[in-house]
Amino acid sequence: MDIRQVWNEENNTWCVSLSGEIDIYNAPELKTGLLRLIEQHKGNILIDCVDLGYIDSTGLGVLISALRRVKDYNGTITIKNLKPYIYKIFTITGLDKVFTIEVQE
């Protein structure tokens, strides 16, 4: 897994790119990473998953937990460029209703 982020002052948004695989092994690292961003700027989060190959339940848990914190200050989390077979995992778990999601063509 690799996490890259850019703070966009204009629209008060963290643009985060996730790549590789997120699973029970590295999800804690994702959690630490996201929490650090929220601490720095209480903004919205836009997660680009164009290079994300896999996410498991542990990774979803981290996203849920981040969303809870972001909602505390009325922020949003948007997920874009999800591969269809990963989007499927979001729909199975009902998380397609909780996050704003945009699927890869």
Add this chain to the structure above:
Amino acid sequence: MDIRQVWNEENNTWCVSLSGEIDIYNAPELKTGLLRLIEQHKGNILIDCVDLGYIDSTGLGVLISALRRVKDYNGTITIKNLKPYIYKIFTITGLDKVFTIEVQE
């Protein structure tokens, strides 16, 4: 593994593209394929390995056996675009001296 071939009448050569992995499982298929070409036209063989990811000793055996047949009618086998780590297998086995080889940049 996937084998594609084109007969080039002008220079009396079979241009063969190999892709995927060649191993003990599918090497027999490669052997049948090459022998069929030689039966059709007793020409030289130019093997493009740009998309070849792996070849094992069984696959090398097939190339050796094909070379023997091609040499019977004074033909040549040239191997081009080998990935460096596959070329290494050719050098280890001394086959870099037996075939004309060109490595990928």
Add this chain to the structure above:
Amino acid sequence: MDEISINLPAKPEYMSVARLTTAGLANRLGFTIDDIEDLKVAVSEAGNYLINQFSDITVLNIHYRIESDDRIYVQIKVPGAAAVVNENKSKESELSLFIIESVADQVKKEIDRGVIRGFSILKTGGGNLKNE
């Protein structure tokens, strides 16, 4: 009918190995990309669940039984003696069960004294037969 069995440390860092082995097998059987993905997800989540379930788990056993080119049974379990149940297991375990049930064609849970100790998952190459 071919069988493959793998024992690996029940540690988070090895779940990627379990996924690769699973994908390699499903690929060899000629499963479609979607079916390979489903099986990978099912095996990985079953591993997650068991690692989460037992606080003293050390080994995971994954047993693949290939019934035909489009029919594979995968059993994921904690081999040997009972393990200590983790009382604070994380909420993601619920997600795991949900996901496993959805991507597999059939799931049997091996329950012992009220605790899931293993999963037996059927996946067919012809897509998802069942869906609830």
Add this chain to the structure above:
Amino acid sequence: MDEISINLPAKPEYMSVARLTTAGLANRLGFTIDDIEDLKVAVSEAGNYLINQFSDITVLNIHYRIESDDRIYVQIKVPGAAAVVNENKSKESELSLFIIESVADQVKKEIDRGVIRGFSILKTGGGNLKNE
């Protein structure tokens, strides 16, 4: 020290699975692409050799012992009782031995009644220590 063990049918079609599992492990350990490739080749050729060596072989056992992040021992062997030696083994077996010796840091052959029944291969992440 972690250990992984896999039993798979000693059939040509499963050597790709052995390679994927091996690559997944070496990748997890953080081996370089070249070292991953070397280990994959060594395991695959050891499997080829044994499949070629015994005419009644049914199972291959691959046992990985991870001594540290850059040091792995892989044992590839025919488990259980003796197998019937194949008298017409193909010439590629010579190539296999050659390749294994070159890509591994160390190779021990388990020889029984004059026949290789298994290999124990050491590969370090720090490149090829040995080279004849």
